[in-house]
Amino acid sequence: MLLLMAGLLLPASVSYGQAGTFLGQVNFATDCGFTSSTGNRDGVGITFDGTNLWYSCYDSKDSDDSLHRDLFKANPKTGAVLGAWDIAGGIGALAYDATRNVIWAGEGGGPVVGWVIEIPLDANKNASSGSYTLAFQVPEAHSSPPISEDIVDGLAIDATTGTLYIHYDFATEFEMYSTNSGNFGSFLGYIQQAADIPRGTPVIPPHSGANGKCVLSGLAVGGSTIFQASDYCDHVWAVDKANPQNEQTANSFSITSSVPSGFDEKTLTCDTNTFSGFDAIWVKGVFTPQAFAFELAPGSCGVGGQPATTTPSATLSPTSVTFASQSVGTTSAPQTVTLTNSGGGALSISGITITGTNSGDYGETNNCGSSLAAGANCTINVTFSPAATGTRTAALTVTDNASGSPHTASLSGTGTSAAATLNPTSLTFAGQQLGTTSAPQTVTLSSTGITSLTISSIAITANFGETNNCGSSVAPGSTCTIGVTFAPTAPGTLTGSLQVSDNASGSPQTVSLSGTGLGPLAA
The missing domain is CATH 2.120.10 (Neuraminidase)
Known part of the structure; x- marks a missing residue:
C-alpha cells in the first residue's frame, strides 16, 4: 500500500x-x-x-x-x-x-x-x-x-x-x-x-x-x-x-x-x-x-559527490507523548519512544533522563546502552505516575554526541484523584427464550480514589438492560450496584457491553456481556 x-x-x-x-x-x-x-x-x-x-x-x-x-x-x-x-x-x-x-x-x-x-x-x-x-x-x-x-x-x-x-x-x-x-x-x-x-x-x-x-x-x-x-x-x-x-x-x-x-x-x-x-x-x-x-545503508552515500557522512544523527519518534488521565498515585501502561541513529557513525549516549516541571511524575526504562550503531535504533518505555491532579508536563531527554543534542520528546498527562473499578468485568447469561427477560446479574461500581467519582452516563447495548442506584456521584470508598438483564431478540450467541463514563482514569469503564437467545419467540 x-x-x-x-x-x-x-x-x-x-x-x-x-x-x-x-x-x-x-x-x-x-x-x-x-x-x-x-x-x-x-x-x-x-x-x-x-x-x-x-x-x-x-x-x-x-x-x-x-x-x-x-x-x-x-x-x-x-x-x-x-x-x-x-x-x-x-x-x-x-x-x-x-x-x-x-x-x-x-x-x-x-x-x-x-x-x-x-x-x-x-x-x-x-x-x-x-x-x-x-x-x-x-x-x-x-x-x-x-x-x-x-x-x-x-x-x-x-x-x-x-x-x-x-x-x-x-x-x-x-x-x-x-x-x-x-x-x-x-x-x-x-x-x-x-x-x-x-x-x-x-x-x-x-x-x-x-x-x-x-x-x-x-x-x-x-x-x-x-x-x-x-x-x-x-x-x-x-x-x-x-x-x-x-x-x-x-x-x-x-x-x-x-x-x-x-x-x-x-x-x-x-x-x-x-x-x-x-x-x-x-x-x-x-x-x-x-x-x-x-x-x-547508512553512511554509504553523499550529496554532490561529497564523502558519505561518518557522523551520527539522532532522532526520537514520536517527539510528543500524551498519556490518558491517570489516577494520582497509580502508574500508567508504558508508551514507547524510539531512538534512531540515522547517521554514518556510532551514536554515543551519555544520558537518558526525564527533565522538566513535573519530571518526578514520569519514569523510563530503555535498551539503548551507551552506544548505538549507525542505522540502529533502540526503545525507551515511558510511564506516567501523577503526584497531583491536573496537567503534568515533562520531557524525555537524550544526551549524545550527535548534532542537536540533547534530543527531547515532550511528555504530557493529566492526574485525576477519582478512581473507579467494576466487578466483575464480564457477565455471561444462560440460554434465554426469545421475548423474555432474564433475572438480573449484579455489577458493583467502586469509587476507590480520594475524591468523589462523578458519573456522566451508564450505557448498555441492545439485547441487554440495566438498572442502578449509583446516581450522579459516588463518594470515596463507597460503592453502588448495577443490575444487568438479558432480553434476547434473536436466536444464537449475542454480545454487548456495559459502559460507565466518569471522571476517573480509564473512563469509560467497561463490562463485556454475552448470552444465548433460544427460539422461537415465547407466546
Missing part, C-alpha cells in the same frame, strides 16, 4: 536499515514529452543538490529548440517544477558537484557528440539559460571497443578527487576524467563492468534481464562506493570505488517489485536529506516523468 504525502508516494511502512527498501516515488509536474515527428525529448538525467532534484531532456531535434526547456529543477516531495532552462541541443546525464556548485551534464543529441557541459548555479541553486560551458569533449577512442554515443546514461562526480565518471549508452564500461585545474578534461582511464554483474552486449532495446544480459546505465558516487544501474535489468549494483571489480553485495539490490512494468532505469543520484533518517538513491527512468527512491 502507498501513502500520498505532499505529492510524494510513500510506502505505508519502511524497514530501516535494509538496502533496496522502497522509500518513495515522485511524479514530476512537467514531462519532456514528444515535440515533433522527427524526434522526441526523453527525460533521462537526474541529480540532487541537497534540496532539489534536477532532471534533463535530450534528443531535442526540433527546428526551433528554443521553444523547449532541457533542464528542470523540481521539489523532490511534490514534483512541482521550480525552474526550467534551455540548453541548446538538449542534455542527458547529470551530476551535481557540491564543491564547485555546478551541474555537470552530458551532451544529449545536439550537433556534436560526447561533450561534457558545465552549468554553474547561483547561491539559490538556480541556473541561467545560455549560461553554460562546453567544458571538454570526450574522445571516442578511449572506450574499448570505441563507442559513438551521447553521454545520456551515466555521469557521476567524486567531489573529493575531482574525478568525473562517464558512462555511454549501452556500454559495458565507464570512463574517468579529471575536472581539476592543470589537467582539466584529462582522460584518467576506464573500468570494465564488474565480472560478477551479468554482462550483455551494446544492442538496441528492449533488453531483457531474463537471459542474464545487462549493460550499465546510470552512475552515482557515494564515499567509497560507485553505484551502477542497468538497462532493463531492474537492478542497482554497488562496487568498490578503489577496486570496481569487487561488488558490495550489501548495497546491491533489485528494484523489480517497486517499479512499473517496462520501467527503463537510466540515471542515479544520492539523497541524504529528503527522507528523514534515511540515505537514499533515486533511480530515474527514460520515457517517464517519474523517479523512485530506495534505501541505502
Whole structure:
C-alpha cells in the first residue's frame, strides 16, 4: 500500500536499515514529452543538490529548440517544477558537484557528440539559460571497443578527487576524467563492468534481464562506493570505488517489485536529506516523468559527490507523548519512544533522563546502552505516575554526541484523584427464550480514589438492560450496584457491553456481556 504525502508516494511502512527498501516515488509536474515527428525529448538525467532534484531532456531535434526547456529543477516531495532552462541541443546525464556548485551534464543529441557541459548555479541553486560551458569533449577512442554515443546514461562526480565518471549508452564500461585545474578534461582511464554483474552486449532495446544480459546505465558516487544501474535489468549494483571489480553485495539490490512494468532505469543520484533518517538513491527512468527512491545503508552515500557522512544523527519518534488521565498515585501502561541513529557513525549516549516541571511524575526504562550503531535504533518505555491532579508536563531527554543534542520528546498527562473499578468485568447469561427477560446479574461500581467519582452516563447495548442506584456521584470508598438483564431478540450467541463514563482514569469503564437467545419467540 502507498501513502500520498505532499505529492510524494510513500510506502505505508519502511524497514530501516535494509538496502533496496522502497522509500518513495515522485511524479514530476512537467514531462519532456514528444515535440515533433522527427524526434522526441526523453527525460533521462537526474541529480540532487541537497534540496532539489534536477532532471534533463535530450534528443531535442526540433527546428526551433528554443521553444523547449532541457533542464528542470523540481521539489523532490511534490514534483512541482521550480525552474526550467534551455540548453541548446538538449542534455542527458547529470551530476551535481557540491564543491564547485555546478551541474555537470552530458551532451544529449545536439550537433556534436560526447561533450561534457558545465552549468554553474547561483547561491539559490538556480541556473541561467545560455549560461553554460562546453567544458571538454570526450574522445571516442578511449572506450574499448570505441563507442559513438551521447553521454545520456551515466555521469557521476567524486567531489573529493575531482574525478568525473562517464558512462555511454549501452556500454559495458565507464570512463574517468579529471575536472581539476592543470589537467582539466584529462582522460584518467576506464573500468570494465564488474565480472560478477551479468554482462550483455551494446544492442538496441528492449533488453531483457531474463537471459542474464545487462549493460550499465546510470552512475552515482557515494564515499567509497560507485553505484551502477542497468538497462532493463531492474537492478542497482554497488562496487568498490578503489577496486570496481569487487561488488558490495550489501548495497546491491533489485528494484523489480517497486517499479512499473517496462520501467527503463537510466540515471542515479544520492539523497541524504529528503527522507528523514534515511540515505537514499533515486533511480530515474527514460520515457517517464517519474523517479523512485530506495534505501541505502547508512553512511554509504553523499550529496554532490561529497564523502558519505561518518557522523551520527539522532532522532526520537514520536517527539510528543500524551498519556490518558491517570489516577494520582497509580502508574500508567508504558508508551514507547524510539531512538534512531540515522547517521554514518556510532551514536554515543551519555544520558537518558526525564527533565522538566513535573519530571518526578514520569519514569523510563530503555535498551539503548551507551552506544548505538549507525542505522540502529533502540526503545525507551515511558510511564506516567501523577503526584497531583491536573496537567503534568515533562520531557524525555537524550544526551549524545550527535548534532542537536540533547534530543527531547515532550511528555504530557493529566492526574485525576477519582478512581473507579467494576466487578466483575464480564457477565455471561444462560440460554434465554426469545421475548423474555432474564433475572438480573449484579455489577458493583467502586469509587476507590480520594475524591468523589462523578458519573456522566451508564450505557448498555441492545439485547441487554440495566438498572442502578449509583446516581450522579459516588463518594470515596463507597460503592453502588448495577443490575444487568438479558432480553434476547434473536436466536444464537449475542454480545454487548456495559459502559460507565466518569471522571476517573480509564473512563469509560467497561463490562463485556454475552448470552444465548433460544427460539422461537415465547407466546
